[in-house]
Amino acid sequence: MEAIVEAVTGAEPELPVAIIEQVAAQVAPARMQLRRLAQALTTDPELLTSGRGEGPRHVELLIRGLLPHGTRRLVLPRCAGCGRTTSLEHRDGARRLCSHCKRKTTGGEPREPCAVCGKSLKVFCHDQDGFPRCQKHPPAEDGTDAILRILKQLDTGLDERTATAAIKKSLPHAHQRRKAASQLRHTCSPARVPKDPRQ
Structure with a gap:
């Protein structure tokens, strides 16, 4: 005191x-x-x-x-974001922020380093290996090929056309397919499911 x-x-x-x-x-x-x-x-x-x-x-x-x-x-x-002398309940490093500027800075979501540029930004999506990507660096792949390679290694007996149709019917969005590919890659043995050398 x-x-x-x-x-x-x-x-x-x-x-x-x-x-x-x-x-x-x-x-x-x-x-x-x-x-x-x-x-x-x-x-x-x-x-x-x-x-x-x-x-x-x-x-x-x-x-x-x-x-x-x-x-x-x-x-x-004063808020380090807007300069107002309002309630500063939040932090961004050493700076204090009001609730409005905190939401504007983070978009209400945690930031992670983008796998391409390395900047800590709001996560736009994840690639098929599960790594975060920012809005400027979305993944080129849609996850379908990665799932097909895993199914082939697991010897499911499905031909590629049938498997592709099933994948796109059950996972209609690219971000869903990338997420599924990431989860399959982590749950299956790396020895049985090698990573695509083109990635």
Whole structure:
């Protein structure tokens, strides 16, 4: 608590210590939360006055709690995405984001490195080996050939025309066939189902 009081009074010397302690205890009631808040303000006391959307969420909550008590230099942190001084509940690395910008950044879905470009982006689809692809690098194959090779190795007795018709009837979309090929590749023995050397 002492480090928090020191950081706040450094920015607002006229603010009563009792008010600082009361607000800090309200916004960070757990001991671990107080420690994180104290550590952040000790490392970078300008988090209280710079308006940067960084640090733990409790910095924002502390400032919000102290503003009604006549502060002059404390500045609410701004969202690193849109710049608004709204509630910053989310993180993107070291940056703090509002809910709107978090959804816009991730599309509501986790990001994964694309198997082609390596950039961590929203997954557009998976190739037939199960690797994620971004929207700019969709797989050229539709999964049918991969399933046919696996069926041939499993000696199902189906000719290629019959097998192809069955695959496309039961899995009408390319992403379904790629997913099925990936699952079959993982469930069947690699010794029996070798990967296509052309891939």
